[in-house]
Amino acid sequence: MSLRSKALALVEVLLRVPPLFVVDEFLKISLGLPVSSGEEGSVLSNITVDGVAVDISDPDVNYYDANFYNAFFFTIVKFLVCCLGCMSALCIFVLYTKHLIIVYLYLTSVGLVFVSYWTNVSAIKQVQALTLVENSPHHSTSILEDILNLNIKNLIDVDGPGILVIQNYAIQFLLAVIFKYVHLGPRYSTIQKLLPISFMAPSFLAMLPVPPNLLHHSPVFSALLPLLLVKYVLWSSAYNVIQVVYAGYQHGRLFVSNYGLSALVETEWMRLNVPCVLRVFWVLRVAEHALMLLVDNYDEEAEEGLKVSTLLAVQSLASMTKSLLVTGCETITAVLGMTSVISFFCHYIGNFFQWILLTDEEEDKSIGTVSAILFYILALQTGLTSLNPEKRFIRLCRNFCLLFTALLHFLHNIVNPMLMSLSASHNPSTHRHIRALGVCAFLIMFPISLLVYLWSQHTISTWLLAVSAFSIEVIVKVIVSLMIYSLFLIDAYRSTFWEQLDDYVYYIRAFGNTIEFCFGIFLFFNGAWILLFESGGAIRAVMMCIHAYFNIWCEARAGWSVFMKRRTAVNKINSLREASPDQLNRLDDVCAICYQEMHSAKITRCNHYFHGVCLRKWLYVQDRCPLCHDILYKIEADGNKDNEGNEDNTNNQNLLLEEDPELLLGEGVR
Known part of the structure; x- marks a missing residue:
């Protein structure tokens, strides 16, 4: 990835961070709900009435009291406003980058208007405070008079109104320039030229000997033009906003219907x-x-x-x-x-x-x-x-x-x-x-x-x-x-085939699985004690149910299934004839399953020779001979036994890997 791509990716990430801070601030105040401090957490049951916390679960509370009703109504309204704020922040968070930039440009323009207004108000108040004080050296004089009289001392006085006006003039000019480039309203040349004048009007009036009331209200009039632009953008873009929201809803619904909810979540997770x-x-x-x-x-x-x-x-x-x-x-x-x-x-x-x-x-x-x-x-x-x-x-x-x-x-x-x-x-x-x-x-x-x-x-x-x-x-x-x-x-x-290896590995694994199963039961009872006597909760109860099903029930069922299938395979192998040394010498061949020399072997009904261990592992998968595919194990008195292995073949395909996946390599089975 190039440096430019990394920089753009970082910018896109930074653009999505502010909505999370907004949601976080709402959560800090518990979405406007009253919170009573407790040892184990927050209890959202108190409402403040006349400065006193009232527990709404108290049966003695007078619900028809006017103060209680107003406080309760105000709490509900505040909660709804906080929820609306959280939903708006989350909607902004999931926007595409181009829409996100438009939102930030609009919010920046609104912020610039209010910053300009409060800066003008602060500067005008300080100027009036200095010029209206009788003992002040700047009393009954205006900045324009100081300029015309070349009263440099008053103009450059750090505590004088001249410096304040000059500072405010510079700040307002900078805000006006930024607003001109970021606002989304109509960019007519006349409006663009009037914007700096509107922002800096209070600074100009502060230099003139104007009535105090006019100077006091000048910040309000200076904010009218940018506010009109901001409101115009808000009203004119309402239909476009609704279209974007509806298009996003349509896209999500279509995506879910075609690919599923999980695919939508994964796609949006990667995009965002x-x-x-x-x-x-x-x-x-x-x-x-x-x-x-x-x-x-x-x-x-x-x-x-x-x-x-x-x-x-x-x-x-x-x-x-x-x-x-x-x-x-x-x-x-x-x-x-x-x-x-x-x-x-x-x-x-x-x-x-x-x-x-x-x-x-x-x-x-x-x-x-x-x-x-x-x-x-x-x-x-x-x-x-x-x-x-x-x-x-x-x-x-x-x-x-x-x-x-x-x-x-x-x-x-x-x-x-x-x-x-x-x-x-x-x-x-x-x-x-x-x-x-x-x-x-x-x-x-x-x-x-x-x-x-x-x-x-x-x-x-x-x-x-x-x-x-x-x-x-x-x-x-x-x-x-x-x-x-x-x-x-x-x-x-070892130079010879180790027939007991499969049994040793099985016993060791069985020991380890038994220990894990016992710990699973112990953790379940430990969690049940916590749920009942320490700290309960729906999430803990759900997790205990999941643990009981997957780590206890499923493991016990899988272990018992492996044990029964292994025991069945052992019984089947024991029912087959054992090859004598003379038969093995006359055969002078290797096991067709593992390709290892046979010092001992089992003879199938179809007269094929295999290692007993290899044949037992083969029986985990299916009941037919590896060479001729004839049924290996059959009880004549019960013809249904022939079909049991065939019916279970599909379920037994993964048994060998489930019980001992490494033995395929260890024994040389291919």
Whole structure:
């Protein structure tokens, strides 16, 4: 991407940031709803009547009181206005760039009119205050008189009206020039020439000996012409605005009908560059707060006249960091911005470990997206925005710990296939083995260090138990991967076929899956305790249902299915005849499945020889002979048994990969 393209992309991102600040400000005031402070969050149930907060859930409240009715009505109106403001800001956010520029030009022109008006008002008030004071040297004199009398002293007096008028004249001239180029009204030459005169009229009148009332009202008359242009643009563009909104609605409805809602969301997400916009918004928001904190600290130090020691500077920096983190997640928009920043860092953490492992899988690059979704779900589940600052910081740190443990699980998902590939394919590259083993060592040492620190610094709690369960689970998963990796390495250096390898790998995986299943049940009960006795919520309940279905029920059903299919395959294999050494010597052939020498074999009904382990794995997929496609297993007393395997063939196609995807390479199956 060229420098010009990058600059244009940055400008487009910056153009979409202000609407987020508008939404954020509305959310800071809770959309105009009254908020009562509580330990665990905000309760939107109080209305202020005559300066006193009244709980509307109180049965003794007089709902027919006039003051209560007016306060309630005002609260509803303020809430509706805030909602309308949020919706307008979001509509501006999703506009195309050309429409967004038009909106900003119009808002800039409106802002220039009001800035000009308030600047004129301020300057006229100061000029009148100086010229009307009896003891002032500028009393009963006008600036025009000073100019005609060449009274340079009064003209250049810093506290005199001359400097004020000159400053206001320069400001108004600059505002007039900018307004001429940005306003969207009719650009007739007469109007364009009158605009500077209109902006600077109060400055001209301040130089003349005009009546005070006329000078006092001159800013109002000077703003009439630009205001007329602004209102003309607003009324004349109303139909175009409606057309743009309707065209956007039509486009969205047509897109959804053709491609679906998810495709529309994905397309708009990419067009608006939402992650980058959220990151810029959050960084600017935090930078603004940091600047305010620095100014406050500087003012306090200047007043006290103290020399700040290194320890105090470090403490001040830690306090400021804590304050920035707390304010950085006080609203939903702020949480979204922090989520985007976390996604950005997690993405590069994943890239770093991919660089260590020398892998470039596309699926492994989703670590940033997964981390963002997890952090945002944790924020909603724990009610992060509704907590008071101290509890919010504690909860944020706990969420970060949970996120780190989840990140470790994702890193294990990256390194596990690498370990299996290196060992099963007999990869001779030593440095790749060392890199993978180094990451595994990190995935064991870091959770242990984290657990030691957390258990030494915190008392037992549901949050600590959850972090411990996730950490121990990742340690168990890494140990299981290393054990299977070791078995494959041993098999690689064996000169004969290792028939028990499949059983050993199955037992190790079954042990690891059982531990994970037990931890899943433990986490479910831990979450149920939190839901019932600590902090409930609809989001937490929904997440518990999702966890119970996917991580407990589906895993239990899949594990039981694998166990039953494996047991069935073992029974089928045991029913076949075992080949004798003489038969194997006369055959003098290799297994048609793995192409390895046969020191032991099973004989099928169609008189073909295969390794028992290879044939068992083949039965996971289908019940027919790999060579002649005759049925391998048949019970004469029940003819329906012939069709059971055929009916289950489609469902069994992925069983081998589901139970043991690496054994295809480890055993040499092609």
